[in-house]
Amino acid sequence: MNKPLDYIFPAPPAGLDPTALDPARVPQHVAVIMDGNGRWAKKRALNRLRGHKAGIEAVRETIRCASDLGVRYLTIYSFSTENWKRPHDEVVGLMDLFAKTMLAEVDGLHEENVRVKTVGDLSVLPAETREAFDEAWRTTGDNTGMTLVVAVNYGGRQEILRAVEGCMRHAVLEAEETGGFLPPTEELFERGLYTAGIPDPDLLIRTSGEMRVSNFLLWQIAYAEFVCTDVLWPDFDRYEFLRCLLEYQGRNRRFGGVE
Known part of the structure; x- marks a missing residue:
């Protein structure tokens, strides 16, 4: 956390205690x-x-x-x-x-x-x-x-279809290079998401x-x-x-x- 809680929440309404928040969590x-x-x-x-x-x-x-x-x-x-x-x-x-x-x-x-x-x-x-x-x-x-x-x-559905298409392209290239087929992994799938690299x-x-x-x-x-x-x-x-x-x-x- 960059700033103290009393700075971030200077005037909390009655019944709301900012100090109840655990900055580490x-x-x-x-x-x-x-x-x-x-x-x-x-x-x-x-x-x-x-x-x-x-x-x-x-x-x-x-x-x-x-x-x-x-x-x-x-x-x-x-x-x-x-x-x-x-x-x-x-x-x-x-x-x-x-x-x-x-x-x-x-x-x-x-x-x-x-x-x-x-x-x-x-x-x-x-x-x-x-x-x-x-x-x-x-x-x-x-x-x-x-x-x-x-x-x-x-759109989440559209993003998933986009990632599936990426996996399919990867599978085709893999087959052309090695003559075999490797099933897609979650890691490979996530590379095709808009959010790749974001937790x-x-x-x-x-x-x-x-x-x-x-x-x-x-x-x-x-x-x-x-x-x-x-x-x-x-x-x-x-x-x-x-x-x-x-x-x-x-x-x-x-x-x-x-x-």
Whole structure:
């Protein structure tokens, strides 16, 4: 952990004790399904894009808090392969929001020594959005602090098919070179994932009370702990993040073993 708990959590609400968190047991990799922007906006008679804009502050807060606590990887589910089914105006607005937000935030992330990485198929994104993510990678790629993994146009099933195709290509080359066939291994399969080189999530957080994985990191979350909160994403702050971490630390992670 880089900073003391009373600095990270200066004004905890009644009943929430930051000192209950064990800094030595903070998860290495936290993944977040950020849900509830639309419902947050609807409750306030606003359009959905206003909800997405409101959610940016929750992203900032979570990045800052996770980095200060010593989390090594934070993966946020920004846009799924299924999200293209949303109304055209919302999709266009989201792509513009991604580009503007990434460009506005990249210098601050760089100063915090955060490295930005994307997972998903960026090839079909608008050029401006792709270039913003590319710029973030170029600027922060050598940083050594927390890695912020932005999942955009990401789908777990599609990622698995991509990895299978990689295994098949490897098998064909192996057969051509040796005349034999070696069955694929987990290690070989994982090389074909977007997340190659990134450890699997220890903790998966989903906001807004939903209880689905929504095609997110299907291979990687095999032994992740799930914490679901009723809080809508724009209202998610460092104290709600703390509650999720405390719940995680209260679990007994057996990885299929006995108690």
